[in-house]
Amino acid sequence: MTPAALARRIAIALLAALVIACVLIALAGASPVQALLAMAAGAFGSTQAIGAGLDRSAPYLLAGIGVALCFRAGIINIGAEGQIALGGLGATMAALSFRPGNAAEAITVALLAGALGGAAWAGLAALLHLGRGVHEVLATLLSNFVALLLVQLMLAGPLGEPGAGFLQSPPLPRAARLPLWQSIDAHPSFALGAVLAVAASILLRRTRFGFGLRVLGASRPAARYAGFREKWLVAAAMLIAGALAGLGGAVEVLGQRHRLVEGFSLGFGFRAVTVALLALLHPLATIPAALFVGFLETGAQAMQRQMGVPSALMLMLEAVTVLAVLAAARSER
Amino acid sequence: MSMDLLNAALRIASPLMLAAFGGVLSERAGVFAVGLEGMMLAGAFGAAIGSALGGGVVPGLLTAAACGAAIGLVVALVAVRARADHMVTGLAVNILAYGATSYGLRLAPSDLPTLAPLAPVGIPVLDAIPIVGPLFAQPPLTWLTALVGIIVAVFLRRTSGGLTLRATGENPEAVRAAGGWPRTVRVRAVIACGLLAGLGGAVLAWQVGRFTDNMTGGRGYLALASLIVGRWHPAGAALACIGFGLAEAFEYRLEASGVGANPYLMQMLPYLVALAVLGLVGRSARMPAAIGKPLA
Numbered sequence: 001m002t003p004a005a006l007a008r009r010i011a012i013a014l015l016a017a018l019v020i021a022c023v024l025i026a027l028a029g030a031s032p033v034q035a036l037l038a039m040a041a042g043a044f045g046s047t048q049a050i051g052a053g054l055d056r057s058a059p060y061l062l063a064g065i066g067v068a069l070c071f072r073a074g075i076i077n078i079g080a081e082g083q084i085a086l087g088g089l090g091a092t093m094a095a096l097s098f099r100p101g102n103a104a105e106a107i108t109v110a111l112l113a114g115a116l117g118g119a120a121w122a123g124l125a126a127l128l129h130l131g132r133g134v135h136e137v138l139a140t141l142l143s144n145f146v147a148l149l150l151v152q153l154m155l156a157g158p159l160g161e162p163g164a165g166f167l168q169s170p171p172l173p174r175a176a177r178l179p180l181w182q183s184i185d186a187h188p189s190f191a192l193g194a195v196l197a198v199a200a201s202i203l204l205r206r207t208r209f210g211f212g213l214r215v216l217g218a219s220r221p222a223a224r225y226a227g228f229r230e231k232w233l234v235a236a237a238m239l240i241a242g243a244l245a246g247l248g249g250a251v252e253v254l255g256q257r258h259r260l261v262e263g264f265s266l267g268f269g270f271r272a273v274t275v276a277l278l279a280l281l282h283p284l285a286t287i288p289a290a291l292f293v294g295f296l297e298t299g300a301q302a303m304q305r306q307m308g309v310p311s312a313l314m315l316m317l318e319a320v321t322v323l324a325v326l327a328a329a330r331s332e333r
Numbered sequence: 334m335s336m337d338l339l340n341a342a343l344r345i346a347s348p349l350m351l352a353a354f355g356g357v358l359s360e361r362a363g364v365f366a367v368g369l370e371g372m373m374l375a376g377a378f379g380a381a382i383g384s385a386l387g388g389g390v391v392p393g394l395l396t397a398a399a400c401g402a403a404i405g406l407v408v409a410l411v412a413v414r415a416r417a418d419h420m421v422t423g424l425a426v427n428i429l430a431y432g433a434t435s436y437g438l439r440l441a442p443s444d445l446p447t448l449a450p451l452a453p454v455g456i457p458v459l460d461a462i463p464i465v466g467p468l469f470a471q472p473p474l475t476w477l478t479a480l481v482g483i484i485v486a487v488f489l490r491r492t493s494g495g496l497t498l499r500a501t502g503e504n505p506e507a508v509r510a511a512g513g514w515p516r517t518v519r520v521r522a523v524i525a526c527g528l529l530a531g532l533g534g535a536v537l538a539w540q541v542g543r544f545t546d547n548m549t550g551g552r553g554y555l556a557l558a559s560l561i562v563g564r565w566h567p568a569g570a571a572l573a574c575i576g577f578g579l580a581e582a583f584e585y586r587l588e589a590s591g592v593g594a595n596p597y598l599m600q601m602l603p604y605l606v607a608l609a610v611l612g613l614v615g616r617s618a619r620m621p622a623a624i625g626k627p628l629a
Contacts, residue, residue, distance in 0.1 A: 024436065027440060028436075028439075028440060071421075076418065076420045076421065078420070078424060128608060128611075128612055132611075132612040132613075132615045133615045134608070134611045134612055134615070135561075137365075137367065137420045138554075138557070138558060138561070138607075138608075138611060139608065139611075141367075141554050142554060142558065142604045142607050142608050142611075143604075143608065145551050145554075145601070145604045146601050146604050146605060146608075149597045149598075149600050149601045149604075150597075150601070152597050153595065153597035153598065153601075156597060270424065270425075270428050273421065273424060273425075277421065310435065310436050310439040310440075312431075312432045312433075312435035312436040312439065313432070313436055314432070315428055315429075315431055315432030315435070316429060316432035316433055316436060317432075318428060318432075319425050319426070319428040319429035319432055320429065322421070322425040322428075323407065323411050323417075323422065323425050323426070323429065326411055326415065326417035326418065326421060326422055326425065327410070327411045327415035327417055328415075329417070
């Protein structure tokens with residue numbers, strides 16, 4: 001299929017999702033036109049709204065790049081949700097325990113700790129997959145649940161804020177919080193993601209390692225025959241994806257929440273998959289894909305506030321979009 | 334082991350079992366059953382709506398089966414007909430079911446009647462045996478689960494339809510050469526999978542008494558792990574589900590006795606057990622050869 005034909009199909013898929021959205025909004029008893037206008041205003045209506053959309057897109061972008069790399073190598077890593085959770089946990093622990101005077105140092109350490117947390121969690125799944133032959137989908141899926149509970153366990157125990165009544169950590173020290181860019185009312189999180197998307201694109205297209213990943217995705221026997229070390233490539237791809245997802249969790253905690261909160265990562269894993277698929281697994285294209293998903297979410301939330309249309313609508317739209325893209329992209333092979 | 338604990342385990346296991354039986358059909362036909370979670374959730378929602386609107390158990394079960402089968406149909410269209418990745422398709426329909434049921438719950442009247450618990454039905458004579466007697470007095474839906482398990486096992490092993498289904502999961506080209514239609518077999522198997530998993534969701538809804546957002550909470554994934562641990566056999570899958578049921582029943586028992594085990598650690602247990610068992614089973618488990626491979 002030519003890229004143009006593919007783009008046309010994806011446009012049709014998105015249009016189909018839009019039509020379904022209108023029907024569902026009408027079912028909820030609201031006017032689709034007004035609801036979509038409220039959504040657009042909520043997403044792009046002010047500098048503040050645009051900043052919020054950028055910040056929302058950032059963790060999806062960071063995690064989505066990693067998912068795209070893994071999928072390109074034929075590794076179905078569904079573990080972004082857990083890796084994001086552990087990234088948030090790692091960043092919080094670092095931010096709360098190190099108290100260096102200078103902000104650059106504190107943020108760097110916290111971000112690295114987040115990446116490390118995510119990579120470590122992905123590493124465990126990779127170990128189960130490569131060492132014990134557990135299918136990577138099951139290893140990553142099931143470990144997501146463990147990760148979520150692990151964060152709760154920490155918040156109920158050593159990391160929790162005493163007397164808060166919620167499962168949350170104490171607020172992070174100011175030095176460890178991401179700075180706010182006043183002019184666009186956003187944190188530098190999305191910019192970080194965009195830089196890493198470019199880096200991932202170069203990695204995939206211009207390096208021997210990236211070539212190995214692509215060969216692995218096309219045919220595992222071919223990769224073995226060509227002398228690539230299959231296990232090493234799989235492990236490396238999963239660790240990189242884990243680190244990226246962990247960074248996603250870290251920027252969410254350091255930039256948005258300013259503390260670790262129970263369930264802060266809920267649903268992020270699937271959005272990362274959505275971003276990767278919408279981008280047709282091209283790291284550079286994850287940038288617009290993440291913007292689409294992020295602004296769709298901030299828009300849908302505004303629509304819910306103003307029109308009372310349940311925000312579960314967004315979940316359905318995401319799922320329908322993914323299914324339509326899946327069907328559109330693969331059906332001619 | 335006390336019969337109470339075993340009964341509790343059976344109760345917890347029966348929704349998982351129905352889903353796992355469906356999953357066995359799907360995976361033996363060559364389609365990964367990652368969508369079990371969404372099929373169960375849709376079924377639970379269908380049970381709540383169907384029994385409220387239709388007034389009773391039978392309409393509830395039928396609606397549940399239909400909702401589960403509808404999710405199965407989506408998987409069939411995208412993964413089998415359009416040849417998309419089975420895993421990602423499954424994941425997407427799980428989110429679709431989550432969104433659609435949450436949305437539907439908010440559109441439904443807020444005073445949906447609760448699902449009245451069903452009284453256990455005993456097998457005469459057997460349920461009067463000392464000690465093991467209580468095992469023979471089970472809620473009707475547990476009996477339904479056992480019946481479905483037997484039907485699926487007999488279908489797979491003793492009928493020509495079952496043979497074709499298994500062959501489709503191992504070598505679809507051979508099925509085609511023998512004059513069969515692998516694609517049709519897969520589509521039907523996935524829809525049947527949705528139907529059974531939907532019934533599993535209905536059992537769960539009846540146990541809880543009503544539908545709540547995301548009430549399956551990962552049970553579909555445990556059913557998926559069970560059927561792998563059970564090596565794609567209905568009996569093996571059922572045993573694995575009972576194993577998870579025992580772990581969870583034990584967890585509740587421990588909580589109730591106030592031993593003071595960490596609740597989060599206890600909730601992690603089923604997933605850790607699943608990962609550990611999958612790790613132990615490891616490479617010795619041989620999946621259907623053509624699973625996940627799109628048809629030519």
